[in-house]
Amino acid sequence: MQLLEQHFDAAFAAPDGIKKLRELILTLAMQGKLVEQDPSDQPASELLMEIEQEKRRLVAAGKIKAQKPLSPIEADEVPYEVPTGWEWVRLGELEPQFQNGISKRNGKSGVPVTVLRLADIRENQICSVNTRKILLSNSELVQYKLESGDILITRVNGSTDLVGSFIINNDSSSQFAYCDHFIRMRFPYSGYNPQFLNLLSKSRLVREQIESKFVTTAGQKTVNQTHISTLLVALPPLPEQHRIVARIDELMARCDELEALRVEREQKRLDAHAAALNALLGAQEPAAFAEAWQFMTQHFSDLHSVPKNVTELRKAVLQLAVMGKLVEQDPSDPPASELLLEIEQRRNYLIEHESLRTKAETSVSKDEQVFGCPPGWSYEKLGNLAKFIDYRGRTPDKTSSGIPLITAKNVRLGYINRDPYEYLSEDEYCTWMTRGFPRLGDLLITTEAPLGNVAIIDISDKFALAQRVICLQLHRQEFNEYLRYLFMSPKMQEILLSLASGMTATGIKASKLKELSIPTPPLSEQRRIVDKIDQLMTLCDQLDAKIAGQTSMQSALLASVMAAATPASAAPTHRPAPARAPAGEPVRRGPNRPRKEVTEASSEDEEVPVVRRKPGRPRKEPTEAVSAEATPVTERRGPGRPRKNPAEPTRSIPEATSTTDAIRRLEALKIERATGTRQVGLFESEAEGS
Known part of the structure; x- marks a missing residue:
């Protein structure tokens, strides 16, 4: 509990903290640790015996068929201890009635009925907007109609999270049927709350069992009626089921509030960061820029505590750099016009002596x-500014080895990634590379799929160049670092996209690339700009690493909180008895179920159950029948339940109170810190908070 108090804020600040909190609530509920037990509640074992007796009566009357007995619950299947009054059961022991959905997609006659599809299930609820109706006969309507309280189970889907999910029908006014992607589960016997079973299906214990039973075919995961029947669940008394449902509803609403509070806080951080960057980028006067920069530096840690803001900072650094706002101008620097004059002289030489054809308009x-x-x-x-080497037109023949081929897939935003590896043969290389050879330090830019990625060639070995990548051989190669950052800037990326064309894959023509207007600082200022960008990008790398480290620590602390709140129970050391037999066969006691006493001789019309001895157990001598009032009740331990001292007074499990109290206090602190006001804690009722 001290671990919870020390690290609650950090743990639940983890990215999936609220999700884990919801899982914790369900876990505590299904372990009997969310609400207190009431000794006056009818135990689940009696409910199960009533269901068994009613089933036997219906089988004897010929109204239902006897089902194949379920496998007994083995001791090593029971994951934890359950409170007094609870029972470990197979879901099939509650005698659900299953029905797969209708497979036909239309009908020629009958009644128009809404048939629910997977698309009609949203956020685990039935959505009656834009549904589809088909004609069903009266017999089909009787067979496939949904009643209030019925549970739909997603039978097949490609998503792990959706297959086996329970969807309860709370609509008593609408008439629904359902397609064959679902299984309907209906419980004809009273004694359990459908809402509790729905919540039970979301618990980690049940989800892990369902996922272990998946049958996968062609990417589609499937569960069937048998899979659902054999699920192992912990069943509390009916009144406690109602209390659990009410408490979970209350706590989930508090989780919604907490999640909304965190989303609002994160949005405020994003908005403040965006406003600070806009002030920097939009400042027209030096004084306004200095004021915006001062605000950014004063609140730097708070503004850059999430990855998205660090990403935006990288973009802002590049944008400020190519606008001349990242470093100061030095009046002693030779102006860029002199650099461009040198480049023009070099270009004219190449036109005259090397037949350079790359050129563009001379005025901007x-x-x-x-x-x-x-x-x-x-x-x-x-x-x-550069010679264009462009290999558009066709795709070279590739081989499994040979001379490396650099394609658009290898050019990333700022660097070259050699994966995926592709090759040309020596002969193909000689045939293909006829338009020029890329050099170390040249600039590569992708023209489509993807558009606008740029990198400096750092490959010293011979390689070939594929289509959709243009090599820029700058007339002054010192230009390359600055030009790479210019193409990476948000404004230049926006310009490239505006000039692109195409339907399936947008791309830019080389003729349009040549006419791009390039802002050119003096060469010495370019070096200062590049150095400053490198420095700030290193800072961004450090911020990302810091955030990743904090996130990892928060996730680890969250795992500790979960482990502390739901400690593992000791494994049971005994094996339960076999499961009950169907009607007409000897009765076998299920796990956690007391032996039924024979109090009176049955009438001739009433079937007397036969008690089967376990192998190796001696036959008991018959005794006199005794009245029910005189029969002492012996409570039997189910798997996972500790032996109880008869002299010890009945009470709820100690762990339940301490865990709930600890989390209640901590959540109150959480909301109090977040809002600055005293509120009712997440695990605290309104009465307790007042």
């Missing part, structure tokens, strides 16, 4: 200068 209008133009900066078209 004011409207095209979308990144701004700080002092010393200039603009130039991309086609005038």
